[in-house]
Amino acid sequence: MNPKIRKAEYAVRGELAIRSEKLKVDLANGASHPFERVVGCNIGNPQALEQKPITFFRQVASLVEYPDLLKDENAELTSKLYASDAIARAKLLLKHIGSVGAYSHSQGIPQIRENVARFISERDGYPADPSMIFLTQGASAGVQLTLQMIVEHSNVGIMIPIPQYPLYTATLAVLDAQPVPYYLDESKGWGLTTEELQRAYDEAAQDGIETRALVIINPGNPTGQCLSDENMCEIIRFCQKNKVILLADEVYQTNIYEPEQRPFHSFKKILKSMGPEFEGLELISFHSVSKGMIGECGRRGGYFECEGLCPTVLEQIYKISSISLCPNVQGQIMVDLMVNPPKKGDPSYLQYKQEYDAIYFSLIKRAKKLEETFNSLEGCTCNSADGAMYLFPHIRLPKKAIAAAKEAGKFPDQFYCMAMLEATGVCMVAGSGFGQVEGTAHFRSTFLPQPEFFDDFCTGIKDFHASFMNKYRD
Amino acid sequence: MNPKIRKAEYAVRGELAIRSEKLKVDLANGASHPFERVVGCNIGNPQALEQKPITFFRQVASLVEYPDLLKDENAELTSKLYASDAIARAKLLLKHIGSVGAYSHSQGIPQIRENVARFISERDGYPADPSMIFLTQGASAGVQLTLQMIVEHSNVGIMIPIPQYPLYTATLAVLDAQPVPYYLDESKGWGLTTEELQRAYDEAAQDGIETRALVIINPGNPTGQCLSDENMCEIIRFCQKNKVILLADEVYQTNIYEPEQRPFHSFKKILKSMGPEFEGLELISFHSVSKGMIGECGRRGGYFECEGLCPTVLEQIYKISSISLCPNVQGQIMVDLMVNPPKKGDPSYLQYKQEYDAIYFSLIKRAKKLEETFNSLEGCTCNSADGAMYLFPHIRLPKKAIAAAKEAGKFPDQFYCMAMLEATGVCMVAGSGFGQVEGTAHFRSTFLPQPEFFDDFCTGIKDFHASFMNKYRD
Numbered sequence: 021m022n023p024k025i026r027k028a029e030y031a032v033r034g035e036l037a038i039r040s041e042k043l044k045v046d047l048a049n050g051a052s053h054p055f056e057r058v059v060g061c062n063i064g065n066p067q068a069l070e071q072k073p074i075t076f077f078r079q080v081a082s083l084v085e086y087p088d089l090l091k092d093e094n095a096e097l098t099s100k101l102y103a104s105d106a107i108a109r110a111k112l113l114l115k116h117i118g119s120v121g122a123y124s125h126s127q128g129i130p131q132i133r134e135n136v137a138r139f140i141s142e143r144d145g146y147p148a149d150p151s152m153i154f155l156t157q158g159a160s161a162g163v164q165l166t167l168q169m170i171v172e173h174s175n176v177g178i179m180i181p182i183p184q185y186p187l188y189t190a191t192l193a194v195l196d197a198q199p200v201p202y203y204l205d206e207s208k209g210w211g212l213t214t215e216e217l218q219r220a221y222d223e224a225a226q227d228g229i230e231t232r233a234l235v236i237i238n239p240g241n242p243t244g245q246c247l248s249d250e251n252m253c254e255i256i257r258f259c260q261k262n263k264v265i266l267l268a269d270e271v272y273q274t275n276i277y278e279p280e281q282r283p284f285h286s287f288k289k290i291l292k293s294m295g296p297e298f299e300g301l302e303l304i305s306f307h308s309v310s311k312g313m314i315g316e317c318g319r320r321g322g323y324f325e326c327e328g329l330c331p332t333v334l335e336q337i338y339k340i341s342s343i344s345l346c347p348n349v350q351g352q353i354m355v356d357l358m359v360n361p362p363k364k365g366d367p368s369y370l371q372y373k374q375e376y377d378a379i380y381f382s383l384i385k386r387a388k389k390l391e392e393t394f395n396s397l398e399g400c401t402c403n404s405a406d407g408a409m410y411l412f413p414h415i416r417l418p419k420k421a422i423a424a425a426k427e428a429g430k431f432p433d434q435f436y437c438m439a440m441l442e443a444t445g446v447c448m449v450a451g452s453g454f455g456q457v458e459g460t461a462h463f464r465s466t467f468l469p470q471p472e473f474f475d476d477f478c479t480g481i482k483d484f485h486a487s488f489m490n491k492y493r494d
Numbered sequence: 495m496n497p498k499i500r501k502a503e504y505a506v507r508g509e510l511a512i513r514s515e516k517l518k519v520d521l522a523n524g525a526s527h528p529f530e531r532v533v534g535c536n537i538g539n540p541q542a543l544e545q546k547p548i549t550f551f552r553q554v555a556s557l558v559e560y561p562d563l564l565k566d567e568n569a570e571l572t573s574k575l576y577a578s579d580a581i582a583r584a585k586l587l588l589k590h591i592g593s594v595g596a597y598s599h600s601q602g603i604p605q606i607r608e609n610v611a612r613f614i615s616e617r618d619g620y621p622a623d624p625s626m627i628f629l630t631q632g633a634s635a636g637v638q639l640t641l642q643m644i645v646e647h648s649n650v651g652i653m654i655p656i657p658q659y660p661l662y663t664a665t666l667a668v669l670d671a672q673p674v675p676y677y678l679d680e681s682k683g684w685g686l687t688t689e690e691l692q693r694a695y696d697e698a699a700q701d702g703i704e705t706r707a708l709v710i711i712n713p714g715n716p717t718g719q720c721l722s723d724e725n726m727c728e729i730i731r732f733c734q735k736n737k738v739i740l741l742a743d744e745v746y747q748t749n750i751y752e753p754e755q756r757p758f759h760s761f762k763k764i765l766k767s768m769g770p771e772f773e774g775l776e777l778i779s780f781h782s783v784s785k786g787m788i789g790e791c792g793r794r795g796g797y798f799e800c801e802g803l804c805p806t807v808l809e810q811i812y813k814i815s816s817i818s819l820c821p822n823v824q825g826q827i828m829v830d831l832m833v834n835p836p837k838k839g840d841p842s843y844l845q846y847k848q849e850y851d852a853i854y855f856s857l858i859k860r861a862k863k864l865e866e867t868f869n870s871l872e873g874c875t876c877n878s879a880d881g882a883m884y885l886f887p888h889i890r891l892p893k894k895a896i897a898a899a900k901e902a903g904k905f906p907d908q909f910y911c912m913a914m915l916e917a918t919g920v921c922m923v924a925g926s927g928f929g930q931v932e933g934t935a936h937f938r939s940t941f942l943p944q945p946e947f948f949d950d951f952c953t954g955i956k957d958f959h960a961s962f963m964n965k966y967r968d
Contacts, residue, residue, distance in 0.1 A: 022646050025810055033600055033816035041599070063819075068596035075562070082560035086552045089575060100571055101563060121790040122542035125515070126507055157631060157794070160818055168668070172496050190817045194642070316595040318823035320631070336499055342507035343664045344634055345537075348822045349792035 028193040030186050031453020036437055037062050040447035055445030059477060061465040062447045064241075064409040066315035066379075069468045074314060074375050076106055076368040077357045081350060083110035084120050103368045113353060120349040126342035128155025128323065129349070132356045136323055139359035144289035148325060154337060155355055157320040157347045159271045159308035164191050165340060166267060166304050166324065169333070170232050171197040177229035179220055179264070181212070183412060183454035183462070185241040200224040200231050201455065206414060209403050210243040212236075214254045221262055233265040234258070239272040239284065239407025242454050242464040246282040246406035252290040256298060265302040271322070272408040274312035277384045282406040288327060303327040309354040311409065313379040321351030321358075386467040386474055387411070393478040397485045409466050412451065417461055421492035433461040439488055444480045502667040504660050505927020510911055511536050514921035529919030533951060535939040536921045538715075538883040540789035540853075543942045548788060548849050550580055550842040551831045555824060557584035558594050577842045587827060594823040600816035602629025602797065603823070606830045610797055613833035618763035622799060628811060629829055631794040631821045633745045633782035638665050639814060640741060640778050640798065643807070644706050645671040651703035653694060653738070655686070657886060657928035657936070659715040674698040674705050675929065680888060683877050684717040686710075688728045695736055707739040708732070713746040713758065713881025716928050716938035720756040720880035726764040730772060739776040745796070746882040748786035751858045756880040762801060777801040783828040785883065787853040795825030795832075860941040860948055861885070867952040871959045883940050886925065891935055895966035907935040913962055918954045 037060075044058045060068060067073060079102045083089055089098045090111055098107065116131040117124065127133070133150035140148035156162035164187075167178065171192075177200040180188045184201075192199050202220035204210040217234070224231050236255060239246045247255075259266045268287040276284045288305055291298055308322035326334065361376075362368040387405045394402035394413040402413035417425075417432045425435030433450035441447050451462025469477045511534075518532045534542060541547060553576045557563055563572045564585055572581065590605040591598065601607065607624035614622035630636035638661075641652065645666075651674040654662045658675075666673050676694035678684040691708070698705050710729060713720045721729075733740045742761040750758045762779055765772055782796035800808065835850075836842040861879045868876035868887040876887035891899075891906045899909030907924035915921050925936025943951045 021807060021810065022643055025643060025814055028813065028817065030813060030817045033819075034813075063597060065597045067593040070592075073593065073595050078560045078562075082556045082563070085559055086556035088549070088552075089556070094575060097571055097574055101568060101575075118544075119541040119547065119792065121547050121792050123537060123539045123784075123791040157822065158819065164818070169496055169499060187817060194814070194817075310597075317597040318593065318595050318820065320820075320822040333495060336495065339502065339504060339507075340499055340668070343502065343504045343661060343668075344638070345507075345632065346792065346794075348631065348794040348825060350824050351822060 024194050024196050028190040029453070030190045031449050032063050032186060034449075034453060035434070036441060036447055036449060039438070040441055043441070043445065053445065054443055055480075058445045058447065059469050060447050061469065062449045064311060064466050064468065065317050066409075066468050067317065070470050071315050071379060071468070072375065073316065074372060076103065076362050076372050077314065077316070077354065079103060079106035079368075080109050080113070080357060081353060083107060084113055084117075084350075084353060087114055090114070105362060105366045105368050109357075113356065117349060117353075120353070122349070124346045124349055124352065126346050127338055128153070128347060128355075129352050132352050135356055135360045136325075140286075140288065140325060144286055144292065146289060146292040148288075152326045152329070152334070154324050154326070154341060155347050155352050156322045156324060157351055158310055159269065159306040159322040159324075160187055161320070161347070162306050162322055162324040163187060163267070163269065165337070167191050167195060167197070169337060169340070170265060171195045172232075174198070175228060175230055177224045177231040179217065179231060179234040181235065181237060181240070183242050183451065183456055184235070185237060185269070186453055188235055189455070198224070198229045200229060203457065204240070204243055204245070206403065206457075210240055210245040212247065212251060212255070214258045217255070217258050221264075231262070231264055233267050235267045235269065236287070237269040238287075239275060241269075241272065241408050242410045242412040244403070244405030244408045244410055244412065246276060246278070246284060248282070249285055249290060252285065252287060253294060256287070256291055256294060256301065260298055260301055265304065268303060268305040270305055271308040271311045273307065275383065275409055276407045277387055278406050284407065288325065291327065299328070301328050304329075309351065309358050312358070313376045314354070314358055315379075316354050319351045319354045320348055321354040323355055382471050383409070383467065386469075386471065389474060389478060390465065390467040393481055397482065398489050400485070405467075409468060410464050411467060412454070412462050412464050415461050415463065418489065418492045418494045420494055421488070424492065431461075433463055436461065436488065437463050440481070440484050443484045443487070446477070446480065498668050498670050502664040503927070504664045505923050506537050506660060508923075508927060509908070510915060510921055510923060513912070514915055514919075517915070517919065527919065528917055529954075532919045532921065533943050534921050535943065536923045538785060538940050538942065539791050540883075540942050541791065544944050545789050545853060545942070546849065547790065548846060550577065550836050550846050551788065551790070551828065553577060553580035553842075554583050554587070554831060555827060557581060558587055558591075558824075558827060561588055564588070579836060579840045579842050583831075587830065591823060591827075594827070596823070598820045598823055598826065600820050601812055602627070602821060602829075603826050606826050609830055609834045610799075614760075614762065614799060618760055618766065620763060620766040622762075626800045626803070626808070628798050628800070628815060629821050629826050630796045630798060631825055632784060633743065633780040633796040633798075634661055635794070635821070636780050636796055636798040637661060637741070637743065639811070641665050641669060641671070643811060643814065644739060645669045646706075648672070649702060649704055651698045651705040653691065653705060653708040655709065655711060655714070657716050657925065657930055658709070659711060659743070660927055662709055663929070672698070672703045674703060677931065678714070678717055678719070680877065680931075684714055684719040686721065686725060686729070688732045691729070691732050695738075705736070705738055707741050709741045709743065710761070711743040712761075713749060715743075715746065715882050716884045716886040718877070718879030718882045718884055718886065720750060720752070720758060722756070723759055723764060726759065726761060727768060730761070730765055730768060730775060734772055734775055739778065742777060742779040744779055745782040745785045747781065749857065749883055750881045751861055752880050758881065762799065765801065773802070775802050778803075783825065783832050786832070787850045788828070788832055789853075790828050793825045793828045794822055795828040797829055856945050857883070857941065860943075860945065863948060863952060864939065864941045867955055871956065872963050874959070879941075883942060884938050885941060886928070886936050886938050889935050889937065892963065892966045892968045894968055895962070898966065905935075907937055910935070910962065911937050914955070914958050917958045917961070920951070920954065
């Protein structure tokens, strides 16, 4: 068997997640545990925790599945169940697509790519070109494809943040490429400096590694920080100077919780604002329907936009996309809906806005509440989330706990998370799965559990932590 | 850029397909061409050629998208638009799944895997285990994942038929592995002999290649043959003797046009029937919702079943699947519907059966008609299709045409297909994209164009061929 596959690690669905699945089945079969439900905070999967989908999006998706609903003889009944703008959108999509059961263009349905380009140009104030946009089966597939394109041999380095989302290290392991880690500064709200980028780059160069790309996750995962414009300009200058491709993972671009102090700006926008000197920079930006207030994870939809790539490279991206034929069409449709939601005055606008805002404001509230919970725990500190769906608290574990972890053959943070899962049914992911400064311990938790029992969820964590500390306190 | 990607070729969506897309756009913009429509026979994409989807399947898909339809207050309206068994199935699926917008289990939704296992055991008469089944985003994704698992280093060989479906050579190019070609015998209806398998294996061994797996496409693509049980037993013995994994691409298992003489039997069934001596053989079988009478290509749904694989390998397959999180949930649902369609007595059964049979018998008719057309062409011979969706005629081109092709920098079969596309709007794929005996020329065509103008389609080919031959006849 391919040894590179053995090397890959993906903690988000690793040992803790597998154990939590087992507990779920046990509970369903009537087994007795100290908790009534398993709460999956290991993964940003809002609808698994009962976040309601956006009605307009689902109405369109439902209509395109069963075009008979759009026939004249069903018009009256259909109009009682579906909003008129959902019906109009479904008709328009089917006009372009034909059938959701047909393979589409390998790069994605042309009219949807046009809508994505329009969305980007309205968001950024700079033009976007549909021929530079590739629809994908979620952002993960786009990242995997892009890294595969870039990694020429096993000495190629890709700069990744630490902590990082483990898709990156896992994909690099499978491709047999070199992760070049740069560290985010926890003491400065998970800040990123170009000095640290240059240190990482230079050290890799000394080791003979040819660094080709820099991954930036903004807003950060698992760390939740949102970059300032100045910081982004510095990063772009760093890429230009060192001739590296910038890979901008911007899937959390609408999960922004401090919009005044920390608004989201895309790297595309910042790059364009810096003038012709930076024209040649190669930038690939990723987006997804799985996050934001949409949370359509099971759909597997997303896109990436290329900037500064030469036509021969684009041709190769098309070819490699075509081997897998096309992204699933419903995922493409959800991208269309994400970039082109109901507008003011549309029949569905009010409901859309209400649903969207309810999720948004509830996320802000839950993020705050969980941050306070973590900061109230003995030995625990937690930066606030400017964005994304996660908190990444730093936990200082007693020596006795560290010794017990060692005995159990686990990292201390894994040991802590497993104890929490067994005691509370809450599944988080140990910081070792994301990378962290050596000798520190963290864990990642989403703040997605349902509002109606979020308080209980926080209390459960507090109680567990107190009893864990009582057991292991030095 | 990764040079392995440059090396990969995928003719099904290559130069001819790209040109046909361009012609389609031209026509839509009012350009004048010698034809009124572009007919994509380059790819098995039935719904792009207006094959109607199965109503029951689409009703269920539509209902799970918009669960409000299942609420009590909408029951009356919904029951007027949807069949009662579709409503019941949608409720059952949602009970298991929660939401189509949530990431599922990385291996696929457990209850759907149970249904797949039941389907396999009913089809074969031997038990199947849901834990050995992985749902995928179409069979292509399963094949890519499996090959990635097997290819340990660049000296690993994978046996592939010639002609083959180019997914295999493309994936092996990207993985930097060695295709070990074995030839199908056109003069014996694209027959396969173990002598030829052994010749290919031994020659590869002499070149220092470590052959690890044998790909069999049954029914064949692009060749349409269906293996006999005796032949399958021989193949299994070959795999056992040479310790290679058997990869059985069985996506056309229901596209069987000579069910009396050439029924489909799965490799799983034949293997099991051979007794305990062959217990240890490693077999991975692929299936898809894109083919058969379902033709839900845009859905990206499929599965593979593992047989004889050790638990540590299965764990690694799970891990690598989990990095991409999960197959799209609507694709998984279509797998559920494929393996568990309406049964006799169910409210939707009659309509399902009628729709299914209409497609099936029409495919048989069109396959026959196109075969006759090809065999009527000067210099052209064509084996009949026992199964699948394609014909792969052998065409003997005049020397003048070969010289003209050379001048144009094309293979003779590419030159022929391009001339056909420009003259008729019909897009086929040149045999060189699939591999063929050196010095021969073929092309692959689906027989999927709409029944109502299939006769015109055949006449167009005949007319084109006659004028091509008149132009280039020696």
